[in-house]
Amino acid sequence: MAGIGRPHQGPGGLADTLTEARNAARVAAAREFRPAVEHTDELGVSRLLATWQQSDITRAFAETALAPLRDADHAHLLTALRAFLENGGSSAATARALGLHRNTVAARLRQVRDRPGVDLDDPGHRLALQMACRAVQPPGR
Incomplete structure (x- = not known):
């Protein structure tokens, strides 16, 4: 970078x-x-x-909001969430960006949505999650 x-x-x-x-x-x-x-x-x-x-406030929020997705077992979900948010909420564009089938992306996003506090249908929540994803480095980077 x-x-x-x-x-x-x-x-x-x-x-x-x-x-x-x-x-x-x-x-x-x-x-x-x-x-x-x-x-x-x-x-x-x-x-x-x-x-x-x-900002410290953004980083603290990011650590808390993304904690359930930052461990090794769920890193693929954080990657899917980041790609989804960076691709304007388009599952098709996310699938292309990740080189995955759209059904795989849909399944991963369902798992992300099942986490408490994750509402991908709310624009404000999506913005906060996108800021959180940008504030923390993904696992393995």
């Missing part, structure tokens, strides 16, 4: 460039199913999301 910051003048500018590059790299790392290089000028709203992802 790599991030590229904008050029800034002076010694303080170097620190700003590095901060932007780190934020862009965090966004690149969160995009498991997309290119692994991000430029800060191309981030748009992702720049704001990167800041949220780094």
